[in-house]
Amino acid sequence: MSRRSRRGFTLVELLVVIAIIGVLVGLLLPAVQAAREAARRMSCSNNLKQIGLAVHNYADSNSERFPMGTRDNDPSNTPTGRPWQGGPWRKGSVLVKMLPFVEQSNLFDQIDFKGDVVAQIGSLGYSGANGTKMSVYICPSDGTTGNKLSGAHQFYNYAKSMGNQVMPGRYGCNQYPDANDDPTILGGEMFGPGSTGHGSSNTQRDISGVFSRWYWGAKFSDITDGTSNTIMFGEIIPSCGDHHRGGWYNANALWTATTGPINFNTCGWNGVRDNDTSLGCNHYANWQTSQAFKSQHPGGAQFALCDGSVRFIPETVDYATYQKLGGRNDGQPLQMP
Numbered sequence: 001m002s003r004r005s006r007r008g009f010t011l012v013e014l015l016v017v018i019a020i021i022g023v024l025v026g027l028l029l030p031a032v033q034a035a036r037e038a039a040r041r042m043s044c045s046n047n048l049k050q051i052g053l054a055v056h057n058y059a060d061s062n063s064e065r066f067p068m069g070t071r072d073n074d075p076s077n078t079p080t081g082r083p084w085q086g087g088p089w090r091k092g093s094v095l096v097k098m099l100p101f102v103e104q105s106n107l108f109d110q111i112d113f114k115g116d117v118v119a120q121i122g123s124l125g126y127s128g129a130n131g132t133k134m135s136v137y138i139c140p141s142d143g144t145t146g147n148k149l150s151g152a153h154q155f156y157n158y159a160k161s162m163g164n165q166v167m168p169g170r171y172g173c174n175q176y177p178d179a180n181d182d183p184t185i186l187g188g189e190m191f192g193p194g195s196t197g198h199g200s201s202n203t204q205r206d207i208s209g210v211f212s213r214w215y216w217g218a219k220f221s222d223i224t225d226g227t228s229n230t231i232m233f234g235e236i237i238p239s240c241g242d243h244h245r246g247g248w249y250n251a252n253a254l255w256t257a258t259t260g261p262i263n264f265n266t267c268g269w270n271g272v273r274d275n276d277t278s279l280g281c282n283h284y285a286n287w288q289t290s291q292a293f294k295s296q297h298p299g300g301a302q303f304a305l306c307d308g309s310v311r312f313i314p315e316t317v318d319y320a321t322y323q324k325l326g327g328r329n330d331g332q333p334l335q336m337p
Contacts, residue, residue, distance in 0.1 A: 037141065037297070044139040044157075044235070044295075045302055045310045051136070051158055051233050052304035054101035059220065066210055066217030066232075067097035069160075070251035092117035094160050094211065095137060095248045102136045121249045126154055137248050139235060141296040156238065156248030159293070161231045161303075162199035163209025163326035164191055165257040169288035173281035176259050176288055191323060192330030198287060199255055208327045210306060213255040220306075224329040227306035229336070231258065231325050234293040234303040240267040241290035258326030260292025262301050262315040267294070313337055 058067050070091055091113060099108035111120055125132045131154060139157035167176070194208030201207060202216045210218040210232055223230050236256060238244040246253030266284050281289050295301035300314040306328075313322070317337045324334045 040140040048304040048310045052308040054098045057101045064219045067094040068215040068217045069094050070214050090116045090118040092249050093251050093254050154247035158233050159236045159254040159256040160211035161209045162257045164323040165194040165199045165208045166197050167257050167259040167288040168197045170286045171277040171280050171283050173286045191332050192327045229334050230306045230328045232304045232306045235295040235301040237294045242285040256291050260289035263294050264289045266290040
């Protein structure tokens with residue numbers, strides 16, 4: 001009987017093959033990661049489009065006015081004092097008002113708006129890290145990485161725009177337009193209305209963008225700069241801001257301005273409050289920069305404009321151009337980035 005010689009791989013050949021595979025994986029991995037991020041970014045864009053459409057549908061059903069945040073729907077009560085605090089005033093954010101228009105009528109119909117809306121939504125299983133997620137309000141690029149929230153807070157990644165609003169700084173940060181400083185000296189730019197600090201007003205003339213911090217929302221007729229030139233909603237990373245971390249249904253969480261630059265770094269904390277005020281503009285509780293739009297997308301963030309379109313705006317956008325996009329009626333010429 002003849003024997004057939006059997007030849008296997010030598011150790012050197014095996015190592016060469018492994019090395020080649022390693023090189024190929026190294027070359028392909030960035031492309032795979034880029035493809036995955038592109039898919040996540042597209043999903044994120046679709047969420048913003050759905051939110052923009054929801055605002056339009058809400059306005060069609062409510063005298064052409066955008067949804068409002070803190071608002072008491074009980075006519076026997078008149079908002080006074082500090083309506084954003086607890087008790088009967090906690091009527092939920094604009095995202096709560098939009099629930100029927102993002103296919104969440106079942107949740108909306110369970111809410112009694114004469115009571116504490118925030119507590120009710122929490123009791124329905126939407127609070128905490130293990131609560132039911134509202135996927136339309138979450139960008140897949142962030143997931144839970146940027147949502148280091150705790151207690152009764154809830155994940156989300158989209159917030160309303162107050163536009164080019166005065167945002168008084170804290171901890172020595174007055175780098176951007178401030179109520180007590182001249183923005184032309186500081187290098188900032190302000191156009192048109194927006195004179196009330198942090199958008200804490202219910203009066204149209206005090207607000208630059210299309211939402212105030214409290215219970216005022218614009219009508220389409222108020223957007224004289226054009227709906228395609230005005231930001232409606234944008235991306236945020238909740239754990240990067242003291243108020244943003246309050247959750248999507250909290251009326252005192254979503255207020256966000258274009259005053260702070262896109263992706264300005266206030267994300268250095270680990271979810272535990274601290275008193276390191278030396279961080280200045282980078283402190284998570286400096287509302288001038290922390291209550292600003294941020295994303296996990298490289299190089300910028302996505303925004304829904306008032307015409308319902310979605311645009312990616314780079315973080316390198318000219319500051320003045322960004323403020324013009326935030327304002328609804330500044331009357332300034334605008335060249336889109």
